[in-house]
Amino acid sequence: MNGSFRALRLGSLSVLFRPRVALICALLFMVLLALAVLLMGTGTMPLPVAELLAILGGTGDNPAAEQIVMRVRLPRLLTGAFVGASLGMAGAMFQSVARNPLGSPDVIGFTTGAATGAIVQIVMFGAGPLATALAAMISGVATAAAVFLLSRKGGSAGGQRLVLVGIGIGATLSGLNTMLVVMGNLDRAMAAQVWLAGSLNMRTWWHVLPANMGFLLIAPIACWHGRRLSLLDMGDDMARQLGVATEKTRLVAVLAAVSLTSVATAAAGPITFVALAAPQLVRRLTRAPEIPMLPAALMGSVLLLAADLLSQRIAGNLVMPIGLTTGLLGGLYILWLLTRTGRR
Amino acid sequence: MTRGRRFWLAFGLAVLLLVMAASLAVGSRHIPLPVILDALRQPDPRNDLHLIVRELRVPRTLLAALAGAALGMAGAMMQALTRNPLAEPGLLGINAGAAMAVVLGIALFELSDIAGYVWFGFAGAGLAGAVVVLLGRAHDTGSDPIRLVLAGAGLSVVLGALTGILVLNAPLELFDALRKWTAGSMEGRGLDVAAVLAPAVLAGGLLAAGLAGNLNAIALGQDLGRTLGVRTGRVWVLSCLTVMLLAGAATAAVGPVGFVGLLAPHAARIICGPDHRLILPASGLIAAFLLLTADIMGRVLARPEEIAAGIVAAILGGPFFIILVRRFRLVGS
Numbered sequence: 295m296n297g298s299f300r301a302l303r304l305g306s307l308s309v310l311f312r313p314r315v316a317l318i319c320a321l322l323f324m325v326l327l328a329l330a331v332l333l334m335g336t337g338t339m340p341l342p343v344a345e346l347l348a349i350l351g352g353t354g355d356n357p358a359a360e361q362i363v364m365r366v367r368l369p370r371l372l373t374g375a376f377v378g379a380s381l382g383m384a385g386a387m388f389q390s391v392a393r394n395p396l397g398s399p400d401v402i403g404f405t406t407g408a409a410t411g412a413i414v415q416i417v418m419f420g421a422g423p424l425a426t427a428l429a430a431m432i433s434g435v436a437t438a439a440a441v442f443l444l445s446r447k448g449g450s451a452g453g454q455r456l457v458l459v460g461i462g463i464g465a466t467l468s469g470l471n472t473m474l475v476v477m478g479n480l481d482r483a484m485a486a487q488v489w490l491a492g493s494l495n496m497r498t499w500w501h502v503l504p505a506n507m508g509f510l511l512i513a514p515i516a517c518w519h520g521r522r523l524s525l526l527d528m529g530d531d532m533a534r535q536l537g538v539a540t541e542k543t544r545l546v547a548v549l550a551a552v553s554l555t556s557v558a559t560a561a562a563g564p565i566t567f568v569a570l571a572a573p574q575l576v577r578r579l580t581r582a583p584e585i586p587m588l589p590a591a592l593m594g595s596v597l598l599l600a601a602d603l604l605s606q607r608i609a610g611n612l613v614m615p616i617g618l619t620t621g622l623l624g625g626l627y628i629l630w631l632l633t634r635t636g637r638r
Numbered sequence: 639m640t641r642g643r644r645f646w647l648a649f650g651l652a653v654l655l656l657v658m659a660a661s662l663a664v665g666s667r668h669i670p671l672p673v674i675l676d677a678l679r680q681p682d683p684r685n686d687l688h689l690i691v692r693e694l695r696v697p698r699t700l701l702a703a704l705a706g707a708a709l710g711m712a713g714a715m716m717q718a719l720t721r722n723p724l725a726e727p728g729l730l731g732i733n734a735g736a737a738m739a740v741v742l743g744i745a746l747f748e749l750s751d752i753a754g755y756v757w758f759g760f761a762g763a764g765l766a767g768a769v770v771v772l773l774g775r776a777h778d779t780g781s782d783p784i785r786l787v788l789a790g791a792g793l794s795v796v797l798g799a800l801t802g803i804l805v806l807n808a809p810l811e812l813f814d815a816l817r818k819w820t821a822g823s824m825e826g827r828g829l830d831v832a833a834v835l836a837p838a839v840l841a842g843g844l845l846a847a848g849l850a851g852n853l854n855a856i857a858l859g860q861d862l863g864r865t866l867g868v869r870t871g872r873v874w875v876l877s878c879l880t881v882m883l884l885a886g887a888a889t890a891a892v893g894p895v896g897f898v899g900l901l902a903p904h905a906a907r908i909i910c911g912p913d914h915r916l917i918l919p920a921s922g923l924i925a926a927f928l929l930l931t932a933d934i935m936g937r938v939l940a941r942p943e944e945i946a947a948g949i950v951a952a953i954l955g956g957p958f959f960i961i962l963v964r965r966f967r968l969v970g971s
Binding site: 444455458459461462463464465466467468469470472473475476477480483484487488491566567612613614615618619621622624625626627628629632633 | 723724773774785788789791792793794795796797798799800802803805806807810813814817818820821896897943945946948949950951952953955956957959960963964
């Protein structure tokens with residue numbers, strides 16, 4: 295096993311403590327803080343760190359700057375941070391369950407399902423952000439439930455069948471999505487398209503709240519399950535002998551991951567690549583045999599905020615929603631990996 | 639080819655002709671059968687109904703049949719090559735490449751009619767397909783389907799994001815044109831589009847027929863195929879070119895139509911067994927049938943409006959696919 299670790303014991307509870315993982319966590323957290331300062335301090339109205347701290351501490355003396363920070367920049371920053379964290383952690387759980395670095399919530403039709411709810415709201419009712427987010431969450435979870443129920447046969451949801459059924463449902467829903475966008479009124483269709491691109495623009499505290507609550511509620515469950523998930527890597531039989539209820543563990547993990555992704559999608563629209571890349575990058579850094587949940591969440595935040603910085607400051611006048619930025623970077627990353635890995 | 643299977647192919651062809659006839663007869667406007675026959679045999683340019691049949695329904699019927707056949711054959715070839723039951727032409731980056739090129743055509747050259755940008759779609763599909771084949775190293779290993787799929791997925795994401803950025807930064811008309819093309823519709827395409835599509839499908843079909851025997855060997859696995867004396871590298875490259883030709887032309891002509899190319903080969907395998915000399919023509923027939931039926935349904939269901947065939951295909955294809963997954967053991971699963 296790579297990387298040293300120690301077990302911390304408190305009565306019957308024990309936690310594995312890896313110094314290297316802790317170090318990586320601390321480093322990632324510092325990068326996160328630096329990105330936050332950059333995102334809050336630059337823009338049309340540059341603000342030095344001292345003034346930022348004063349405003350956040352409630353002792354600012356510039357009302358205009360206070361408005362910008364508290365109404366625009368802070369909500370956007372927090373939404374991005376929590377959405378990234380949720381996606382990173384969800385990706386880690388999905389990849390553990392699927393035992394496949396490409397395991398992703400998109401595969402089981404979940405993202406498309408969440409989009410359906412949002413598009414129905416936008417195109418048919420012209421709804422605002424809160425109703426859109428709620429609809430995305432409900433339809434996303436409903437899609438995941440439908441995939442699970444339909445792929446059950448003889449008591450267990452088989453891996454391959456789960457993926458196939460997910461693709462079937464995803465395709466049906468994406469047909470529905472296209473129909474709604476094509477037949478809808480042009481302005482509302484455009485609004486739906488903008489939502490589909492994934493965006494952190496115009497985020498308010500109404501976006502922060504659900505993303506924040508969702509993450510804080512579900513993350514502990516995810517961390518608690520991380521250990522059991524890594525036991526599943528040894529194979530179902532071995533894990534069962536060690537006292538892990540395999541089917542139940544998988545179900546809880548997938549449900550937690552689906553909830554995390556749905557909260558994130560509700561807050562910022564569909565954002566690709568973060569759930570895919572964060573766990574893989576963290577795995578390379580920590581060299582731990584399993585994918586640690588907390589660093590994956592931190593890495594998700596870092597990736598998303600970095601992409602946000604890129605689309606806000608580098609792109610200039612170009613409209614570049616964050617979901618498209620992450621897609622562009624993610625695709626290039628995959629292609630770069632392909633040119634790097636030699637013939638096999 | 640056994641007699642029973644020859645019968646099935648003939649039966650399929652007959653069914654296809656019937657559906658094509660139905661596609662001429664059904665539409666938002668009711669036209670009696672004798673009038674349709676008249677329009678075909680002795681057209682009267684002053685008769686509105688004759689014009690509808692000749693100018694609208696004949697082209698879209700031909701288009702649906704041709705595009706369907708192309709997608710079905712392309713899907714069957716990809717599934718054999720990658721030995722992946724989920725492979726379909728979109729995986730080679732063809733949809734994303736065509737969409738990107740169409741958007742560029744509309745944005746930069748202000749092309750407004752489909753016959754104008756069908757060439758852009760074709761070029762984009764071909765370029766994207768070529769990049770994926772090169773990055774996936776189909777030419778020298780030919781043995782790693784996952785690499786090809788990854789390259790296709792990666793390029794699709796990049797092109798999709800670029801297309802999205804272009805559309806969001808362009809005037810609203812561009813978005814309107816794109817969303818209509820994306821739906822996969824036969825509406826408003828004339829015979830000039832079919833004239834681009836037909837030779838591509840013919841050439842692709844001939845190439846596919848020539849490769850069918852070798853595909854049987856490759857579907858057994860790369861190593862076994864080589865042991866059987868097949869020059870796998872060459873078959874791979876030729877097959878990828880054929881898929882690009884077929885799927886690129888179909889996508890450029892009618893827009894990205896999902897599912898038809900995925901579903902038809904599965905149905906063909908269930909009916910015909912594992913021989914690709916049968917699977918390829920059967921996939922073409924079944925896919926043509928599916929796309930025509932989807933187009934007819936789209937015209938009937940939402941009268942007097944229309945639902946694009948690509949949308950109908952996706953909405954109906956999904957549940958059908960799930961039934962297939964639950965009832966049969968799919969190849970490789």
